[in-house]
Amino acid sequence: MTGSPPTALRPQHPSPRSLRGLAEAFGFEVRGRIDELDVTGVAISTGAVHGGDLYVGVPGRNAHGADYAAKAAANGAIALLTDVAGAERAADAGLPILVTPDARAALGEVAAWIHRTAENPAALFGVTGTNGKTSVVYLLYAILRQLGVTAGLTSTAERRIGDEAVTSSLTTPEASELHALLARMREVDVRAVGIEVSAQALSRHRVDGIVFDVVGFTNLSHDHLDDYASMSEYFHAKRELFTPERARRGVVTIESEWGARLVAESRIPVTTLAIGEDAPDAPDAPGAPDAPGAPGAPGADADWRLDVLEEAPTHTAFRLTGPGGRELATRIPLIGRYNAANAALAIVMLVEAGNDLDLIAAAVADHGIDAYIPGRTERVSGTRGPVVYIDYGHTPDAFAHALDAIRRTTDGRVVMVFGADGDRDTTKRAQMGAIAARGADVVVITDFHPRWEDPAAIRAALVEGARAAVPDREIHEIADQRAAFRAALALVGEGDAILYAGPGHEDYQEVAGVKHPYSARDDARLALQEAGWLE
Ligand SMILES: CC(=O)N[C@H]1[C@@H](OP(=O)(O)OP(=O)(O)OC[C@H]2O[C@@H](n3ccc(=O)[nH]c3=O)[C@H](O)[C@@H]2O)O[C@H](CO)[C@@H](O)[C@@H]1O[C@H](C)C(=O)N[C@@H](C)C(=O)N[C@H](CCC(=O)O)C(=O)O
Numbered sequence: 238m239t240g241s242p243p244t245a246l247r248p249q250h251p252s253p254r255s256l257r258g259l260a261e262a263f264g265f266e267v268r269g270r271i272d273e274l275d276v277t278g279v280a281i282s283t284g285a286v287h288g289g290d291l292y293v294g295v296p297g298r299n300a301h302g303a304d305y306a307a308k309a310a311a312n313g314a315i316a317l318l319t320d321v322a323g324a325e326r327a328a329d330a331g332l333p334i335l336v337t338p339d340a341r342a343a344l345g346e347v348a349a350w351i352h353r354t355a356e357n358p359a360a361l362f363g364v365t366g367t368n369g370k371t372s373v374v375y376l377l378y379a380i381l382r383q384l385g386v387t388a389g390l391t392s393t394a395e396r397r398i399g400d401e402a403v404t405s406s407l408t409t410p411e412a413s414e415l416h417a418l419l420a421r422m423r424e425v426d427v428r429a430v431g432i433e434v435s436a437q438a439l440s441r442h443r444v445d446g447i448v449f450d451v452v453g454f455t456n457l458s459h460d461h462l463d464d465y466a467s468m469s470e471y472f473h474a475k476r477e478l479f480t481p482e483r484a485r486r487g488v489v490t491i492e493s494e495w496g497a498r499l500v501a502e503s504r505i506p507v508t509t510l511a512i513g514e515d516a517p518d519a520p521d522a523p524g525a526p527d528a529p530g531a532p533g534a535p536g537a538d539a540d541w542r543l544d545v546l547e548e549a550p551t552h553t554a555f556r557l558t559g560p561g562g563r564e565l566a567t568r569i570p571l572i573g574r575y576n577a578a579n580a581a582l583a584i585v586m587l588v589e590a591g592n593d594l595d596l597i598a599a600a601v602a603d604h605g606i607d608a609y610i611p612g613r614t615e616r617v618s619g620t621r622g623p624v625v626y627i628d629y630g631h632t633p634d635a636f637a638h639a640l641d642a643i644r645r646t647t648d649g650r651v652v653m654v655f656g657a658d659g660d661r662d663t664t665k666r667a668q669m670g671a672i673a674a675r676g677a678d679v680v681v682i683t684d685f686h687p688r689w690e691d692p693a694a695i696r697a698a699l700v701e702g703a704r705a706a707v708p709d710r711e712i713h714e715i716a717d718q719r720a721a722f723r724a725a726l727a728l729v730g731e732g733d734a735i736l737y738a739g740p741g742h743e744d745y746q747e748v749a750g751v752k753h754p755y756s757a758r759d760d761a762r763l764a765l766q767e768a769g770w771l772e
């Protein structure tokens with residue numbers, strides 16, 4: 238096939254449904270002629286419209302989607318669903334209009350109806366938390382495949398059905414895309430799906446029309462305080478997943494006060510998972526696991542307990558002990574106690590969904606969990622020279638965990654390369670700088686996605702945070718990412734490690750609205766070759 242790659246996975250054999258039936262099922266006011274019209278899909282953005290779709294026009298930050306109804310019609314939409322204001326704006330667009338007070342709030346159920354996603358559903362696993370969602374979803378996917386289950390996933394990195402994958406734009410797709418994806422998955426007999434659920438998705442109705450079988454919570458720490466006024470508001474957005482309207486059962490990692498709070502405030506039955514001793518030093522407030530009010534030894538009376546048995550640059554081995562002393566011991570090809578925690582959460586979620594622990598243990602007995610997580614402390618170096626990890630961490634807590642994991646498995650020096658997102662939560666930058674300075678021997682501050690911000694100002698905030706925390710730390714400020722990585726590489730040798738946090742799986746850098754091609758993974762491999770460390 239030529240042309241642009243598909244941006245979404247949709248059913249290939251949709252079964253048309255009557256638009257009149259839709260309007261009646263939801264009690265929508267109808268403006269225009271809709272009899273004889275059948276709908277085969279639904280889209281919230283004109284770029285995603287396929288022939289036969291219902292286009293849903295919602296108000297946004299920049300525009301009202303209804304203003305694009307004519308464009309949707311040109312792309313093949315057969316009708317518009319919108320609010321009263323939208324209906325007036327689109328009166329001359331040439332499409333019949335269904336009117337509802339809040340079209341975004343209706344979207345999930347409408348998409349579920351059009352795609353019949355409630356019929357013969359796969360087991361649905363939802364994962365939320367500040368860090369680790371993508372990782373848990375990939376670990377679920379890997380274990381399910383080892384159990385012989387046809388699985389799918391949706392994450393920040395990609396939407397995936399077996400070997401078919403598309404790159405993601407949002408962490409959690411809009412409900413229109415999500416239900417289409419589930420319908421496509423049903424066509425190819427996917428029986429279990431891991432879905433990463435961001436706080437924004439819960440606040441913006443993106444997982445409406447779904448009841449998860451099991452939901453999991455990783456942790457909560459400082460992020461997205463540009464979107465939420467406080468950590469409590471951010472927590473409340475995530476807590477929404479632990480309600481009977483959204484899920485049947487939950488598993489909560491009790492690593493911090495937030496996990497304990499979620500257990501206390503959950504409105505669905507929850508199972509708890511405690512992490513053994515030796516968590517890394519947590520960042521300071523806000524959102525610190527050891528913030529005031531945290532209960533004593535977290536997880537002392539949890540249902541499940543994780544103990545890390547071995548940490549190496551290539552793998553982590555752990556034991557999981559559950560109710561009645563049931564045990565599973567295995568390994569993951571990933572570094573870090575936090576990744577063992579992610580794997581443990583995935584396993585307990587599978588058990589809560591009815592999978593037998595012994596069967597899971599048998600499936601992962603030979604080689605451990607066979608997971609590949611793109612751009613999450615991904616080792617790009619070879620057998621010689623420094624160990625180089627490319628990571629997606631972009632929060633203080635992620636920095637702390639990744640640095641801790643690398644420090645534990647590195648005899649030599651640790652150099653950290655990183656930048657910070659422009660046009661995103663600016664309040665975490667000083668802390669990111671501070672944690673890097675505390676955890677690494679040398680810090681190289683570079684640009685990430687400046688977007689519309691002045692990149693020099695972003696770097697300055699990071700440098701200031703680093704200097705304030707460790708005044709004599711060796712700090713380099715190098716705007717160009719390729720040059721920054723090469724400068725880091727020049728500082729290390731056999732036995733040392735580089736953590737390049739930020740770019741992860743991404744293949745671009747966004748500057749002033751333009752996406753420039755840049756893959757940190759590819760460039761790091763190239764630099765390693767240039768330095769003679771990699772064939
Ligand atoms: C701030 C925010 O939530 N923006 C979302 C919003 O865009 P917007 O309000 O800017 O939209 P707009 O430009 O005003 O347009 C209004 C409507 O007209 C439509 N439109 C507009 C122009 C056009 O030509 N055709 C068209 O159809 C748009 O699709 C939209 O529905 O509606 C769009 C689709 O309806 C979303 O894709 C978009 O998410 C943007 C990309 C985003 O960045 N969201 C962030 C906050 C987010 O959700 N992030 C989390 C990250 C979680 C994590 O880090 O863990 C996530 O889940 O991804």
Ligand SMILES: Nc1ncnc2c1ncn2[C@@H]1O[C@H](COP(=O)(O)OP(=O)(O)OP(=O)(O)O)[C@@H](O)[C@H]1O
Pocket residue numbers: 366367368369370371372373393408433455456575576578579612613614628629630631634635636638639
């Ligand atoms: N359980 C965890 N606790 C703390 N940090 C973690 C954990 N798991 C992963 N991380 C760190 O967070 C980074 C992002 O991991 P991951 O992509 O799995 O999280 P996420 O919640 O999906 O974030 P995003 O939605 O932004 O992708 C990792 O690269 C790693 O540095």
